[in-house]
Amino acid sequence: MRIAGRTIAPDQPPYVIAEIGVNHDGSVERALALVEIARAAGADAVKLQLFEARRLLGRDARLAAYQKASGATDPMVMLAALELPAEAMAGVVARAHEGGLHAIVTIFSPELVDAAERLPFDAYKTASPDIQNRPLIERLLATGKPLLLSTGAATLEEVERAAGWLGEHRHLFLHCVSSYPTPDEEASLGGRLALAQVSPHALGYSDHTTSLDTGALAVAGGACLLEKHVTHDRAARGPDHATAVDAAGLAEYVRLARRAWTMRGPALKTVSACEDDVRTAARQSLTTTRDLPAGHVLTRADLTVKRPGTGLSPACLGEIEGRTLRRPVPADTPLCREHIA
Numbered sequence: 001m002r003i004a005g006r007t008i009a010p011d012q013p014p015y016v017i018a019e020i021g022v023n024h025d026g027s028v029e030r031a032l033a034l035v036e037i038a039r040a041a042g043a044d045a046v047k048l049q050l051f052e053a054r055r056l057l058g059r060d061a062r063l064a065a066y067q068k069a070s071g072a073t074d075p076m077v078m079l080a081a082l083e084l085p086a087e088a089m090a091g092v093v094a095r096a097h098e099g100g101l102h103a104i105v106t107i108f109s110p111e112l113v114d115a116a117e118r119l120p121f122d123a124y125k126t127a128s129p130d131i132q133n134r135p136l137i138e139r140l141l142a143t144g145k146p147l148l149l150s151t152g153a154a155t156l157e158e159v160e161r162a163a164g165w166l167g168e169h170r171h172l173f174l175h176c177v178s179s180y181p182t183p184d185e186e187a188s189l190g191g192r193l194a195l196a197q198v199s200p201h202a203l204g205y206s207d208h209t210t211s212l213d214t215g216a217l218a219v220a221g222g223a224c225l226l227e228k229h230v231t232h233d234r235a236a237r238g239p240d241h242a243t244a245v246d247a248a249g250l251a252e253y254v255r256l257a258r259r260a261w262t263m264r265g266p267a268l269k270t271v272s273a274c275e276d277d278v279r280t281a282a283r284q285s286l287t288t289t290r291d292l293p294a295g296h297v298l299t300r301a302d303l304t305v306k307r308p309g310t311g312l313s314p315a316c317l318g319e320i321e322g323r324t325l326r327r328p329v330p331a332d333t334p335l336c337r338e339h340i341a
Contacts, residue, residue, distance in 0.1 A: 004122040008202045014219045014257045018043040022082035031092045039100025041250040053079035058276030066180040070239045086115035092274035110139040146170040151180030175207035181243040209246040216260035285334035292329045
């Protein structure tokens with residue numbers, strides 16, 4: 001998959017999204033500052049959230065436990081204070097592009113897509129609860145832009161159903177655990193393997209743990225894209241600050257993820273150039289046990305196995321027995337093909 005010319009694939013460095021989300025606390029200035037943190041950390045993109053509290057919440061809407069823990073008492077009041085309208089996002093998107101970052105937005109209602117389309121977003125995303133929101137997904141597909149879909153709290157059957165709606169549209173599923181924060185023992189990094197059965201495309205991991213190395217572990221397991229919340233202050237009041245990373249944390253998160261990709265290498269068992277020296281020095285060769293004259297017919301008693309590995313491999317012993325030497329070979333010599341008639 002490609003986002004604004006950037007390929008997201010196993011043979012490319014991991015694509016890291018700094019999720020601003022609602023950690024701007026309703027302030028454009030703070031959102032701009034978070035863009036700068038993402039740029040300095042080496043992230044590839046920033047992500048915003050576009051919602052309207054009154055459009056999103058019904059009369060019976062309630063707070064999740066983690067939202068209550070942040071001090072919120074009313075879901076409408078909490079989300080209304082965290083809204084950032086599309087027109088207010090224009091400067092944030094521009095700042096991201098000026099800094100070489102892509103700008104992505106999670107949209108929560110189909111009616112808000114038109115407003116988002118008036119801005120140069122590079123891709124769209126759906127939050128985990130919307131894996132079953134067919135009206136929203138179909139409206140986003142109609143834009144033609146790449147679509148990222150989180151899969152937290154979704155069954156594999158629900159992901160398969162959404163994949164059917166997506167068809168050949170450019171998309172990427174993100175494995176995710178909808179718990180804020182996600183305990184290490186619930187991170188479920190292996191869940192990416194189940195998603196691979198559903199989608200032939202690159203896969204990502206939306207990280208809600210508080211550990212800085214979780215993204216690196218996900219990349220080592222094959223994730224091509226990471227999403228991590230970023231904040232100006234992990235102790236700030238608000239639902240997502242405590243599970244986010246600050247400026248220093250994001251920089252380390254990106255560094256570890258890219259290091260993991262470098263260490264992962266190709267999905268092949270190959271002999272690396274850096275192994276050549278040890279391979280030759282430490283492997284063993286068929287080696288003569290005594291001086292052997294030209295014309296001698298080799299027997300097993302004529303040969304032993306010793307370092308270095310510059311001669312014929314011991315694996316060849318069966319085919320070498322009974323062969324004739326074309327020239328004399330001194331004792332303790334690695335046997336080579338040119339010795340054999």
